[in-house]
Amino acid sequence: MKAIVYETYGTPNVLKCEEVKRPSPAAGQVLLRIRAAGVNPLDAGELKGIPPIFRVVFGLRKPEAAHPGRPGVDVAGTVEGVGAGVTQFRLGDEVFGVCVNNPDSGLKVWVHDEGTFAEYACVPARALAMKPKNIGFEQAASVPVAALTALQGLRDKGHIEAGRKALIHGAGGGVGTFAVQIAKAFGAEVTAVTSTANLGLVRALGADHTIDYTQTDFTAGRERYDLVLDCHGNHSLSACRRVLNPRGVYVVAGGSGETGAFRLLLLLLQMLVFAKFTARKTVTLLARPVQKDLATLSEYIAAGKIVPVVDRCFALNEVPDAMRYLSEGRARGKVVISVQ
Numbered sequence: 001m002k003a004i005v006y007e008t009y010g011t012p013n014v015l016k017c018e019e020v021k022r023p024s025p026a027a028g029q030v031l032l033r034i035r036a037a038g039v040n041p042l043d044a045g046e047l048k049g050i051p052p053i054f055r056v057v058f059g060l061r062k063p064e065a066a067h068p069g070r071p072g073v074d075v076a077g078t079v080e081g082v083g084a085g086v087t088q089f090r091l092g093d094e095v096f097g098v099c100v101n102n103p104d105s106g107l108k109v110w111v112h113d114e115g116t117f118a119e120y121a122c123v124p125a126r127a128l129a130m131k132p133k134n135i136g137f138e139q140a141a142s143v144p145v146a147a148l149t150a151l152q153g154l155r156d157k158g159h160i161e162a163g164r165k166a167l168i169h170g171a172g173g174g175v176g177t178f179a180v181q182i183a184k185a186f187g188a189e190v191t192a193v194t195s196t197a198n199l200g201l202v203r204a205l206g207a208d209h210t211i212d213y214t215q216t217d218f219t220a221g222r223e224r225y226d227l228v229l230d231c232h233g234n235h236s237l238s239a240c241r242r243v244l245n246p247r248g249v250y251v252v253a254g255g256s257g258e259t260g261a262f263r264l265l266l267l268l269l270q271m272l273v274f275a276k277f278t279a280r281k282t283v284t285l286l287a288r289p290v291q292k293d294l295a296t297l298s299e300y301i302a303a304g305k306i307v308p309v310v311d312r313c314f315a316l317n318e319v320p321d322a323m324r325y326l327s328e329g330r331a332r333g334k335v336v337i338s339v340q
Helices: 041-050 053-058 137-141 144-157 175-185 195-202 237-242 257-275 292-304 315-328
Strands: 002-005 016-019 029-037 073-084 092-096 120-125 129-131 165-169 189-195 210-211 226-231 244-252 281-284 310-315 332-340
Touching: 016 120, 029 129, 029 137, 029 144, 029 257, 029 292, 029 315, 041 053, 041 315, 053 073, 073 120, 073 137, 092 137, 092 144, 129 292, 137 310, 137 332, 144 175, 144 226, 144 292, 165 175, 175 189, 175 195, 175 292, 175 332, 189 195, 226 257, 310 315, 315 332
Parallel strands: 165 189, 165 226, 189 210, 226 244, 244 281, 310 332
Antiparallel strands: 002 016, 029 073, 029 120, 029 332, 073 092, 092 129
């Protein structure tokens, strides 16, 4: 089978499309014929070995044999085989989810030996859910990491509920487009911060108010919010906290560029200080591939509460171009690899 591989950390230029051995499902796993795979900043970080935790897990100087360089975690496809103990899925089922070694492995939750930029992969059954029938594989592959981040950030960290005022910073991107729709599904009043080009998009997704960040700095306004979900992380912590209500929550779900991970470390230190002097909360988020949450997202999509937004699809041999495009920061919604 064909798969995207890399032997050393670096830019998308180090990626190769090669023939590799087709895997066989172990106990608890499902063999998928991959139809589409989402592209995430997570993939670019793994490729570059940034933040350093990637090198600790995959190899200090280059990917080690135990964790070969195989990028991609988002996946949608058809079940072609099941390992021992798998009873939830049958041959021919159309599913979506994440390709990781162990969905319950704490800080190593996103570690994987097989990537989804390939024709086949073995995925833990508990990291998959049935694909909604009203969307295609490309849309389904755009959902897992981004929508899980939005759902868990808003619901679990932000405690969103009907009537609350939520601001989504980076509303036109992968996480942001899901966050706007999920916040509306919970009955919140949503303000979307995005670029001029994406104002119409976020309004169509349900945003009650919009802020064009090229014209207005949302941290300088007088409006106050119960929850801020920050998908960019390019403002100071103190500036973002100023727009919160007295008991508001600031959820950091992303960082801009390679400095994002280091900014999150700084935030953790600042959070310890701020927590002693104010009721406003600051929390960081690492989404987890919870099967129940994937099923919830599937229900939202089937009911029309969420419509995945796919900017562009690339072929398997165009993965380097797809990753370069994503790194430019101009994608509307998600970038997807179509595996045909």
